[in-house]
Amino acid sequence: MNRRFDAIIIGAGQAGPSLAGRLTAAGMKVALIERKFVGGTCVNSGCMPTKAMVASAYAAHLARRAGDFGISVGGEITVDMRKVHARAAKVTLDARSGLERWLTSMENCTTLRGHARFIGPHKIEVGGELLSAPRIFINVGGRAARPDMPGIDQVKVLDNTDMVALDQAPRHLIVVGGSYVGLEFAQMFRRFGAEVTVVEKGPRLVSREDEDVSTSIKDILEREGIAIRVDAECIRFEPHGDEIRVGLHCAREPRDVVGSHVLLAVGRRPNTDDLGLDQAEIARDARGYITVDDRLATNVEGVFALGECNGRGAFTHTAYNDFEIVAANLLDGESRRVSDRVQGYALYIDPPLGRAGMSEAEGRKAGLPVLVGTRPMTRVGRAVEKGETLGFMKIVADAETGKILGAAILGPGGDEAIHGVLDAINVGTPYRDLQWAVPIHPTVSELIPTVIGAMHPSG
CATH class of the missing domain: 3.50.50.60 (FAD/NAD(P)-binding domain)
Incomplete structure (x- = not known):
């Protein structure tokens, strides 16, 4: 039938x-x-x-x-x-x-x-x-993707579904993959009491972001006691008693790290x-x-x-x-x-990263005459008042057309504050027009006009 x-x-x-x-x-x-x-x-x-x-x-x-x-x-x-x-x-x-x-x-x-x-x-x-x-x-x-990595079938590795089912903190969580999913779990379980090591094959965390964003994220996580191991060209797995040994490097130290749990967060x-x-x-x-x-x-x-x-x-x-x-x-x-559709997303570590449109690197790769403005959270009143001064704000624009290309706000409320820029990109507001907005004080968003007023050629 x-x-x-x-x-x-x-x-x-x-x-x-x-x-x-x-x-x-x-x-x-x-x-x-x-x-x-x-x-x-x-x-x-x-x-x-x-x-x-x-x-x-x-x-x-x-x-x-x-x-x-x-x-x-x-x-x-x-x-x-x-x-x-x-x-x-x-x-x-x-x-x-x-x-x-x-x-x-x-x-x-x-x-x-x-x-x-x-x-x-x-x-x-x-x-x-x-x-x-x-x-x-x-x-x-x-x-979650599960690539054919050496030794992966010899040990138990977790994915994001397994992680939300955990009802106890691991002794030592090893996160393989230094991008969005992996970093969110890394920080939250560190705060739950676990020792945490992040293993990333590439030279830096969240490689799709600008290098200054990646560097700041690494600093935020390391300040909380999370070990970051980048350039891990020899990732492999093997049992180590009741725990798991994860290979990092083939020819230099440290060659491996041992943990109680492994989260595999290397894509979808x-x-x-x-x-x-x-x-x-x-x-x-x-x-x-x-x-x-x-x-x-x-x-x-x-x-x-x-x-x-x-x-x-x-x-x-x-x-x-x-x-x-x-x-x-x-x-x-x-x-x-x-x-x-204008690209927008967030990384929910604390403080969160809000992203809209192009990064500075993407704009330069496209051959655009990029303008960039930044401001550290140490100079944002709202962040100082809350005692959360890690991170920074960044806006990217096209010097010839006046179009806002993108923005990154890594700091308190960054996932919410980014929407002011995201909305401006969606409706085609020239960056100079935002400079004359009158935002509410004290907020993170109130510094958007200030950042725009200090924009300069990229590089």
Whole structure:
């Protein structure tokens, strides 16, 4: 028996449920298929549980610093990891339950549990049942990559999903991968009481950022007692009694480090290898990401790919924007494009890094006449008042066109303050216009005009 729908959505991540809401509101009969948890990575093993844990780690850190603010808390500060875990799990469960209730109440939406596979361009098999629709939307997300590294099959290595399930702090956590996911876990578990070592194959942390940003992040983490091992050209794993030895270098010291737990945080891969995409002749690139055009359509008429699986964005907000683009184009007669999206994201260490648009290095690589302005947090009143003066602000602009190219705010509230610049880039505000804004004092954002007023040629 073949059940026919107007649209089929594979995956209930950030784009799926919202798209189901728009399509059913437009009178369509929709099937939404989810093989595991509603909400995708963000709700279940990414943003929500990890940021809940970051909040607990910050509370522990602030409690230890209470004396700096003239506050006495008395006694040793301890962390109850079971309660930390329970709090994060509740945040996840509440969000997931809310989404499930919404989908259940959605008229004309049929939610199916199981693994979906294509058996033709517009035909899907799930749990032995055949479904078909003229429009199919793939929203299957991604998972932690597990490259074939020497000895990796001889030891137990954890990924981000495993980390949010821990209810006790490791004795010594070794984080392999010095980028966004790895650094957030490194700092939070250091604050939970673990010894932490970060191992990075490259010459510096978060290599996509400008070198001054990477250097400042390294300084922030090392001040908290996190060991950073870059240029680790000989990463390998082997059992060491009840613990794990991780190789760092082949010919120089230290050659290895021994820890109780290893987090592998070396990138992501799309969940596209078991969807039967070949049966529908849906194209993928060499890394497995589904190939889409500027409107998120695949090479097969009526089939779209949204979220992390299309390789056009690895964030919750970009997945949601994918939904917005598809819905606007299909239902509202608009012509929205992925290439119009301004890049924005954050690194949730403490203090956080907020990023918008191009970096200085990207602007220079593109051959643009780059202007740059910076200001250390030691000269930002709000940061001084809060006793959080690590980091700095940086804005990049095009000297000829006056366009703001990008910004980095590494400091207290950097993930929020960056939106002033992100919004200005989105609407095309010339950088000089921001110089004459009258921001609120005392805030981090109030220094944006000051930074702009001191801009000078890059390099």
